[in-house]
Amino acid sequence: MQVFWTRGFERTSVEDLTESMGIQRGSLYAAFGDKHQLFLEALDRYEERFYRDTQRFLEEGPPREGIRRVFQQVVSDCACGGGAKGCFITNTAVALAEDDPETASRVRSNLRRLEGAFEAALTRAEPVTLRGREPKALARFLTTSLQGLRVLSRCCVELDVLNDAVEVTLSILDEPAPRGSETRKGDPGNG
8 A cells, every 4th residue: 555655556566566565476466466456455445544534533522623633634644744645545536537447436435435424524513513504515525625635735835834724624614604505405485
């Protein structure tokens, strides 16, 4: 996972993988079939680890604080200092998803899972946090913002830039909804 995450799929050779794993080429093929299948399994492992941590943050304490912790963890994990690897899922989406349907499917699944975790947390939130907004719409906004933060972190920007982005993003939970958005589609009075 670390080799693919650091180098990307295209720049990672089978030799890089066998050296990192301490196995022979034949063992890699016997265990995983090919480099692409190993890549998909590494992507799944990364996603599972990220999702597990995200769930833990969102289930501990108030939803708004859990959401803040998810964003802060991304800043911590992706900020410069560790080689500016960015996010493995985001890097994969940018580099491979357009030409690799199997990889694109995995990336979409990850994003839906993240959105669902945010939505579940927001559904538990106090109405004052939602300010008349739909949990699903807020979850989509947070997922999109988190992905943008991950892309930005790949450029090795200063930590204060990333933290400012987090603060502005989370301010959506403090601001009232735009006028008229309190009425949901299909509700009486929503023409």
